Amino acid sequence: MRRIISVLLENEPGALSRVVGLFSQRNYNIETLTVAPTEDPTLSRLTVTTTGSDKVIEQITKQLNKLIEVVKLVDLTEGAHIERELMLIKLKATGAQRAEIKRTVDIFRGQIVDVTSAIYTVQLVGDSDKLDAFIQAVGTGGVLEVVRSGVSGIARGEKVLSL
Amino acid sequence: MELLSGADMLIRSLEDEGVEYIYGYPGGAALHIYDALFRQDKVKHILVRHEQAAVHMADGYARATGKPGTVLVTSGPGATNTITGIATAFMDSIPMVVLCGQVMTHLIGEDAFQETDMIGVSRPVVKHNMSVRHPSEIPEIIRKAYYIASTGRPGPVVVDIPKDMTTPNERYEYHFPAKVKLRSYNPVVRGHAGQIKKAVDMLLAAKRPMIYAGGGVILGKASDQLRELVQMLGYPITNTLMGIGCYPATDKQHLGWLGMHGTYESNMAMHHADLILAIGARFDDRVTNATEKFCPGARIIHIDIDPASISKTIEADVPIVGPVDSVLKEMISLVKEAKAKPDAGALAAWWKQIDEWRAFHGMRYQTSDDVIKPQEVVEAVWRITQGDAFVTSDVGQHQMFAAQYYKFDKPNRWINSGGLGTMGFGLPAAMGIKLNFPEEEVVCFTGEGSIQMNIQELSTCKQYNLPVKIVNLNNQALGMVKQWQDMNYEARHSQSYMESLPDFIKLAEAYGHVGIRIDRKEDLEPKLREAFAMKDKLVFLDIYVDRFEHVYPMQVPRGAMKDMWLSKTERV
Numbered sequence: 001m002r003r004i005i006s007v008l009l010e011n012e013p014g015a016l017s018r019v020v021g022l023f024s025q026r027n028y029n030i031e032t033l034t035v036a037p038t039e040d041p042t043l044s045r046l047t048v049t050t051t052g053s054d055k056v057i058e059q060i061t062k063q064l065n066k067l068i069e070v071v072k073l074v075d076l077t078e079g080a081h082i083e084r085e086l087m088l089i090k091l092k093a094t095g096a097q098r099a100e101i102k103r104t105v106d107i108f109r110g111q112i113v114d115v116t117s118a119i120y121t122v123q124l125v126g127d128s129d130k131l132d133a134f135i136q137a138v139g140t141g142g143v144l145e146v147v148r149s150g151v152s153g154i155a156r157g158e159k160v161l162s163l
Numbered sequence: 164m165e166l167l168s169g170a171d172m173l174i175r176s177l178e179d180e181g182v183e184y185i186y187g188y189p190g191g192a193a194l195h196i197y198d199a200l201f202r203q204d205k206v207k208h209i210l211v212r213h214e215q216a217a218v219h220m221a222d223g224y225a226r227a228t229g230k231p232g233t234v235l236v237t238s239g240p241g242a243t244n245t246i247t248g249i250a251t252a253f254m255d256s257i258p259m260v261v262l263c264g265q266v267m268t269h270l271i272g273e274d275a276f277q278e279t280d281m282i283g284v285s286r287p288v289v290k291h292n293m294s295v296r297h298p299s300e301i302p303e304i305i306r307k308a309y310y311i312a313s314t315g316r317p318g319p320v321v322v323d324i325p326k327d328m329t330t331p332n333e334r335y336e337y338h339f340p341a342k343v344k345l346r347s348y349n350p351v352v353r354g355h356a357g358q359i360k361k362a363v364d365m366l367l368a369a370k371r372p373m374i375y376a377g378g379g380v381i382l383g384k385a386s387d388q389l390r391e392l393v394q395m396l397g398y399p400i401t402n403t404l405m406g407i408g409c410y411p412a413t414d415k416q417h418l419g420w421l422g423m424h425g426t427y428e429s430n431m432a433m434h435h436a437d438l439i440l441a442i443g444a445r446f447d448d449r450v451t452n453a454t455e456k457f458c459p460g461a462r463i464i465h466i467d468i469d470p471a472s473i474s475k476t477i478e479a480d481v482p483i484v485g486p487v488d489s490v491l492k493e494m495i496s497l498v499k500e501a502k503a504k505p506d507a508g509a510l511a512a513w514w515k516q517i518d519e520w521r522a523f524h525g526m527r528y529q530t531s532d533d534v535i536k537p538q539e540v541v542e543a544v545w546r547i548t549q550g551d552a553f554v555t556s557d558v559g560q561h562q563m564f565a566a567q568y569y570k571f572d573k574p575n576r577w578i579n580s581g582g583l584g585t586m587g588f589g590l591p592a593a594m595g596i597k598l599n600f601p602e603e604e605v606v607c608f609t610g611e612g613s614i615q616m617n618i619q620e621l622s623t624c625k626q627y628n629l630p631v632k633i634v635n636l637n638n639q640a641l642g643m644v645k646q647w648q649d650m651n652y653e654a655r656h657s658q659s660y661m662e663s664l665p666d667f668i669k670l671a672e673a674y675g676h677v678g679i680r681i682d683r684k685e686d687l688e689p690k691l692r693e694a695f696a697m698k699d700k701l702v703f704l705d706i707y708v709d710r711f712e713h714v715y716p717m718q719v720p721r722g723a724m725k726d727m728w729l730s731k732t733e734r735v
Binding site: 010013014017018021025055058059062063065066068069070071072163 | 282283294311345347348470471
């Protein structure tokens with residue numbers, strides 16, 4: 001099952017490599033990974049999406065917690081949560097395609113953020129399924145380049161991951 | 164306030180931390196530190212002949228005392244040579260601090276001479292590692308390193324020290340912190356009271372209970388509590404290879420150790436138990452055999468300081484995260500208060516069954532009139548040292564024989580590389596112990612394969628006068644490899660023979676020690692006694708033993724606990 005694990009990490013050199021190292025060392029799988037400092041500059045927030053049985057996920061969270069630089073973590077998928085990913089995608093946009101792509105971008109509530117005579121660069125935000133669906137809708141034939149940020153997530157309601 | 168250089172602060176911090184000995188080897192990036200060592204006499208340095216041995220010496224000391232060992236090496240090859248030692252300590256949760264020199268900060272990343280990314284290289288085999296980024300941080304980093312290494316589930320900590328951090332040209336105020344606090348590291352100090360209560364109720368209601376104790380009991384200094392609980396309940400107990408000595412081996416409730424080469428009665432009792440109380444053990448693959456066939460009728464209570472050890476391979480019914488000593492103490496008082504008592508009838512029937520298993524096999528081997536059996540060497544050493552020596556071991560058949568036939572009644576006396584299985588561990592570990600316990604008998608069981616992996620340390624033994632007794636069970640082959648080849652590869656002995664063995668007697672003598680060869684059965688006991696009478700000499704006993712002996716019992720691969728070979732021809 002796919003899980004989103006959110007981690008508060010000491011913002012120190014080497015801390016990220018410890019997290020990444022743990023995944024490869026213990027044969028866990030990383031699908032996406034995002035990391036950036038929080039409003040407290042001593043802390044980074046890291047979001048990792050992974051898949052595995054409940055037993056594997058339990059081990060992942062326990063092993064992550066053992067890392068000295070991991071301050072706190074939560075498995076967002078255990079409760080209601082919001083999940084977002086940003087995609088920048090460069091599409092071939094010539095002739096009749098141009099209008100069609102524009103329409104599709106509007107349907108997906110994306111934005112065209114750069115234009116040339118032959119290319120649209122589109123920005124799209126949503127959960128990962130939505131981004132997948134957009135690529136499918138425009139058809140892979142016209143896709144020139146895709147950049148995805150990986151998943152960021154936050155719990156719904158009053159739950160907060162902080163110190 | 165005193166102003167000290169980084170190097171002086173480092174050594175002063177070690178002194179304030181209570182470090183008496185450090186084990187190491189100098190080199191360019193560590194020279195400021197070695198100069199600081201030279202200018203004081205509180206912290207003593209032991210010069211080894213290879214950095215791996217420094218780590219095993221520190222490790223031996225840590226296993227015998229429970230206190231963290233300390234290693235000092237230079238950058239690059241000095242640091243990488245410690246990796247096997249660090250991994251050995253990591254797998255067995257041994258507290259240790261390894262101080263590594265590093266090239267100067269401005270050279271890091273430039274492939275400078277003797278530069279290695281030690282933080283990166285050591286990461287998978289340390290509990291934690293840290294780099295010094297400013298000399299003034301050194302006291303706090305050292306305090307943190309020892310704190311992390313020795314609390315919670317212990318383990319090795321590496322501190323990487325760029326050369327410019329220790330320069331004599333910069334001085335800073337020295338202040339050694341009395342305490343350190345890390346917001347992200349808070350080891351559990353007590354088990355969950357509700358879980359402990361539940362565990363005690365289950366324990367008292369069990370019909371076929373089995374207590375399975377591991378190295379965590381020794382690391383957690385809980386042998387006394389374990390003995391009290393086990394004797395109060397009257398239940399059978401087994402322990403892991405790492406747990407040897409946590410409960411007296413000569414006591415009748417002790418069934419010997421369990422797992423791949425454990426006793427028949429321990430493995431049978433585990434398989435048929437209805438309740439297993441696992442204490443500071445981690446259900447390692449060398450214990451459980453095939454996990455899906457593991458102890459089918461047992462409910463499991465698992466006490467461990469490390470939550471990640473619980474339900475990692477075998478699901479626990481009642482997990483208890485906490486220090487084993489305090490959890491056992493609470494269990495003892497609950498058992499005392501409890502109205503329920505163990506079911507005497509069920510327990511008697513269980514013991515009757517166990518005694519039948521014991522009578523069926525126990526520990527036995529076929530003796531011979533003409534060749535020396537490795538097992539009888541171990542038994543003779545046990546008699547001669549009155550079962551009270553510190554015994555280190557290398558890895559292989561001799562390790563299993565030593566663990567099976569030397570009966571340990573005290574914790575911290577059986578010193579071996581259980582998790583990583585590091586050949587070359589035994590001699591340096593014995594040296595670390597002898598240095599710190601000069602009055603105690605220290606024996607290293609080894610084989611002609613393992614001993615040659617750190618044989619150069621005979622030189623260190625000479626320099627520091629470390630009269631350990633090396634018992635080389637010489638079967639002229641890599642015995643355990645050969646045993647597996649006999650059993651699984653139709654006796655194709657691929658690379659498992661040791662041809663061109665050195666003359667170990669001359670070799671020992673060349674290093675200034677005593678060498679004794681034993682190849683006749685009638686010489687065994689007298690020559691061993693002669694060797695052990697030489698209190699102030701390192702004696703290398705080269706004992707020619709049966710080349711064809713196998714270690715039994717041996718669990719059948721992918722079977723249950725109960726599936727074992729008991730000899731070359733008997734399988735149950």
